[in-house]
Amino acid sequence: MNCKQFNTIPLEEVLLSLGHLPTKQSEKEAWFLNPFAKENHASFKINKNLNYWYLHSEGIGGKNIDFMKRYLNASVSEVLVWAENKDFSSFHQQNISYSKLENLSKNYEIIDVKEIQHPALLEYLKERKVENQTEFLHEIHYSMNDKNYFGIGFKNDSGGYEIRNKYSKICLGKKNISTIKNDSNSVRIFEGFFDFLSFKNLENELEKEPSDYLILNSVSMTHNIKNSLGKYEKVELYLDNDEAGNCAVEIICSEIQNAKDCRVLYSDFKDLNEYLNQQTSEVENQSKTRFKR
Template sequence: MNCKQLNTVNLEEVLLSLGHLPKKQNEKEAWFLNPFATENQASFKLDKRQNIWYLYSEGVGGNNIDFLKKYFNYSINEILSWASEKNFSSFHQQAKIEKPNYQITEVAEIQNWNLKKYLYERGLSQRSFKFLKEIKFTINNKKLYAVGFENLSGGWELRNSFYKGSIVKKDISIIRNNSNQIFVFEGFTDAMSFIELEDIFDKDILVLNSISMLENAKKYLQNYTDIFLFMDNDNAGLKCKNDILLSFPEAKDCSKIYKKYKDFNEYFIAERHNLLAGSD
């Protein structure tokens, strides 16, 4: 599914899949409570004929892509991955399967200085490197390289100073140490930050790689007696955390540890800086 195809899906069906029901509607339009915040009066208008939305309480609107970007705080790739898992009835899958526009040309240990510099800037050291790879790839014949973190389906989360994306198949990642405890993170830099802080790393780690992978993650979480959640401190992270807590009420929310920061990596960088400054 691409952006143009996703925007043909009925937005009403998207809203229903996320648990949002209209407060009033007719043939032309439907009104919902604000999906992005708490409110008592419906100010979110869906134009059924044009399949666009407008939120009067905030003065913003747009198409399906605009809605999902604001709702989840996702990248375009993450939005398309989420939507492809939903099998919306209003989307008629094209018979022709498009050829991927990417190609992996090399998977190796991290040697490129620019990639090492990127990781150092995220507070990470050689201790994290064994969990990561240097990926050389092309997109539309453009040669690129990035830090790669592999998922369970053989796909890769890719990061460098100017690129954030994924190739092959989207999935969760798990680092196993045969523990009955599992620590859950949204992104791999958060997970690597946790590993950097551990004197002895002997826990299992699950990285969502995208909140759209939450249902996949739940299948693995049910195998653990202790679940520790390190979700981002934003709306998408809050929704994800609450969803997990509904399924696993005994899971422990650890976000208070870094409540002043967007995510665990940002907290880790700040704490590391404070420690280094204090040692001067």
């Protein structure tokens, strides 16, 4: 790889390979926290069209090669050796195309598990309208194929983590359901944890008492839960409005007499999180209108 070739790789991809996620972005630009030093407000900007970076806090900028020389404190030749050992094309395809990897090999290591602090992850939760539900989540830092990543982690019953951020949807460890118990005689079932978090935001508005909660983490886990549902007096289903969700609802309702399909609440939306986003946006717009008056 030479300098010209390296400079054609999207700088966003380079930053992602180093574990940096944008705090905000648009079609033309992306903003990151300073990759060279700690800061609270993003001052590192990428012009996507030019593939050029500029660090406002220091008044410097350049192309990929300039960035990595500073980042690694290395020469041009050392940067190119580093780049040769990175499979950027496959990384780009895997992450920027939002590939859904559900059964990841064990070629990874969890480096750190902590409360969610990174601005990019907090912003992602805010975009999904569940930023107030972090008690159920962790910030997971992990390495895979000699690259470092981080994301929002939701633990399953086998000790694995469902990992989400804007660029990936994977599972670290064994795939399994997640159960949250409150010693209730009712249980609510969700396909993914963002739908569960969305419901928690709506629970009071819907005048629903807390119950036990079961998150499938994949509709493929539907057959694994049927035997555990018989003890409940009430089973409420909040699955997606798609073919897979329809199939899962049909399977559960055919075998569990007291199961109820509750998707009428969001029948015009793909899932519960999309419904929450719409509801929250309408409330925010109404508040803005009243304020202007």
